[in-house]
Amino acid sequence: MFEPPGLGLFEWKPLFHLGPVAVHKPIVLCLLVTAVVPAFFWGAFARxxxxxxxxxxxxxxxxxxxxDQIARPMMGVRGDRWMGLLFSLFFFVWTANLMAVVPPAQFPVTGHIAFPAVLAGLVYVIMWVVGVRAHGLVGFIRHATCPPGLSRGETVLVAPLEFLSAFVxxxxxxxxxxxxxxxAGHLLVALFAxxxxxxxxxxxxxxxxxxGVVGVAFTVVVTALELFVQAVQAYVFTLIAAYSIGDALGV
Structure with a gap:
């Protein structure tokens, strides 16, 4: 009897233990990505x-x-100072996404909420740090929640919405x-396969x-689409990071 794949795809038994710490597949893949990305660019720029x-x-x-497509459009020439972060972020996320189609990994690292949450949290902390340094605490909150050109009454209405949008x-x-x-992409590929x-x-x-033939055909099509989406999502994630930091700086 046919049983479609479900959330069991995202449940892992420990591969091994380091003392009391259980090491699962997503952690191993994350460590692999963390090694592969620097190794490639070290090979590209070492000599x-x-x-x-x-x-x-x-x-x-x-x-x-x-x-030219992320840092400068979002932050102007000041984006060059942030290239270390943005460059690393883009290629880490993209390579982590690509693990979904790399045998025998076949799992997107970012398909586990912990990894995008940590990366987004890092960007959030950086946004606060640079914003407070640039404007002071009160000035940063005012900058983020009170768009210029509004009357006092409009500011009272808009500020809570802007606060919710920017900080939550x-x-x-x-x-x-x-x-x-x-x-969702991983589930779709697994379903058709x-x-x-x-x-x-x-x-x-x-x-x-x-x-079955239709399932195989759709597996190929959805995998090709997933390759495109993986790159787009890395771009969008890094673009939002650049926008958040640039907005905090007042660029």
Whole structure:
């Protein structure tokens, strides 16, 4: 009998223990991503050449993309000072997303809410730190909640909404948007792959074979779409981070 995949995809038995700490698959994948991303860019930039090789070319294109498509549009030339954070954030999130389609990993690290929540929380703390440094505590809250050009009565109405948006909803949606997209995409790919496996291999029948073929075809299509979405979500996550920090600075 066909059983569609469910939330069991996101339940893991410990792979091993480090003392009292249970280490699960998402943690191992996160550590792998944390090693792979710096290793690649170390290889690209450790010995820069005037005539760049293939890895250096890729590294430079990657840097220019984050600078020209995220940092400067959101923060102006001051965004160059934040390239270390934004560059690392983009490629960490993107590579973590890509784990969903890399055998035998086949799980998006950001499909576990803890990882987007920590990253969004980091951006939130940085936003507060730079905002308070730039404007002072009261000035930062006023800057974030009182748009210029409003009358006193309009400010009284708008300020609570702006406060809710800037300090409550934005960090929440920053994390949940990435998590929910990766979570849903992983479920869809698993569903169509399970349909193909069940009707073509596990319980093949003449009537079920066409359903299995459709399942395989949709697995390929949804996986291709997921590759696109993974890159887009890394871009959007980093773009919101740049906007939040730039807005706190008053850029």
């Amino acid at each position: 820069p050449a005037i005539v760049p090789g293939r890895m250096q070319n890729l590294g430079e294109l990657a840097y220019l993309f984050v600078r 909803l934005r960090p929440f949606t920053h994390a949940v948007r990435l998590f929910a997209t990766m979570f 399970t349909v193909g496996y069940h009707f073509l291999i596990q319980a093949p029948t003449p009537l079920g074979a066409p359903v």
